[in-house]
Amino acid sequence: MAVVLGIETSCDETGVGIVADGRLIGEALASSMEEHARFxxxxxEIAAxxxxxxLMPCVGKAFAEAGVSPREVDAVAVTAGPGLATALQTGVAAAKSLALAWDxxxxxxxxxxxxxAADTLEHGPLPARCVALIVSGGHTSLLLLDDLARAPIRHLGDTRDDAAGEAFDKVARLLGxxxxxxxxxxxxxxxxxxxxIGFPRAMPGSYSFSFSGLKAAVARWVERSPGDVHVADVAASFQEAVVDVLTAKAVRACRDHGVPTLVIVGGVAANGRLRELAAERCARAGVELxxxxxxxxxDNGAMIAAVGGLLHAAGEPASTFGLSVDPSAPxxxxAIV
Structure with missing residues (x-):
């Protein structure tokens, strides 16, 4: 049984996870979100x-939950990018120290x-071929995947400007x-x-995404309706515009490429309406969701441990201790080596 410790410090959450043969056995998470909220x-700097x-209290908590000792760890995995440079450096420095100490x-x-890879912790190994929609605060990408550990990742489409999660943050600020x-x-x-409200859907004929125009449309609507903004309707109409575009393109990608499985991941994947509409459209298209x-x-450490477990099981080369962070890693x- 291969035991892998994963460390995630790319942004404002400190995550540690321990995975054994693809099964999550221990985890811990600490967030500094409240410290950033007022900004x-x-x-x-606050995140770092x-x-x-x-970090180290989270490592201790994860080990306690997993019921294993550091002597039983077979590998250490860490987020090396993308993310905030100083935040990434904290995690990578800790991971190097632990891997070196445990040999x-x-x-x-x-x-x-x-x-x-987070999806494998709940639903088991990914199918041989699938489409993945990644939607988070900083990224929106539509990918065609083969073997996640061994094969190159093919991008079908990415965001041209704001990511979906970034658009949610900006619209939330507009609406107070x-x-x-x-x-x-x-x-x-x-x-x-x-x-x-019929907010616009950008680039309907492509796999790429753009949310800056939608964000601007919300801003104009709010400006034209001072003192008479029904926040719930604006929020619901904006959310519908986002999830409509995301799910329509993802399901179409599955059809166009003859792929039977769609995987939706990232922070925005927690959105209830996105999950609901994706389920409806996948069911109609005969696509497994x-x-x-x-x-x-x-963000969590378990997902990083899951990737480390896949790389270790596939016999992929480990990183050297000269591993550097890459805040804008494509x-x-x-693996980032």
Whole structure:
């Protein structure tokens, strides 16, 4: 049984997970989100300091939950990019120290590959071929996947400007709903009419995404309706525009490429309306839908451990101890060496 410790410190959450043969056996998570809320977004220096304070306590908690000792660890995996430079450096430095002390291989992991691998912790190994839709605060990508550990990752489409999660944050700010925007908008939308306002859907004929125009349309609507803004209707109509585009393109990608499985991952995948509409459209198209539980959608150490486990099982080369962080790492492969 291969035991892999994973560390995730790319943004404002310190995550540690322990995976044994693809099964999550221990995890811990600490968030500095409340410290960033008053600034309306993540402050890198605050995030890095929070990681320093939380990381080793999280490691201890994960081991306690897993019921294993450091002597039983076979590999250490860590997010090496993309993300905030100082935050990433904190995690990579800790991972190097632990791997060196335990004399085990070190695997640098791409953060977005971690989101995809998170689904394996709930639904088992990925199919031989699938389409993955990654939707998070900083990324929106539509991918064609073969073997996540071994094969190159093919991008069908990416965002041209704002990511979906970023658009949620900005619209939440416009509506005075606070930070983080995704949960705030989703909550407000529960009381609104998603068909009330016909916000635009960008680039319907391609696999690429654009949400800056939608964000601008919301801003113009709010400006034209001072003192008469029905926040719930605006939130619901905006949310519907986002999830409509995301699900339509993802299902079409599956049809066009003859792929029977769609995997939706990333922080925005926790959105209830996205999950609901994706399920409806996949059912009509005869496509299997896989979406991990909401707690596995947001950043966590378990997903990084899952990628490390796949790399270790596939016999992929480990990273050297000269591993550097790459804050803007392109998603080409699961490993960053």
């Amino acid at each position: 309306g977004g993540v402050v890198p 300091r929070a990681h320093l304070e939380s 085990v291989p070190l695997y640098g992991v791409h953060h977005l590959a971690g989101h995809v 709903l606070g930070y983080p925007g995704g949960p705030a908008v989703a909550k407000a939308a529960l009381g609104g009419d998603p068909d009330k 896989r979406v991990p539980a909401p707690r596995l959608c947001t 998603l080409v492969r699961a």
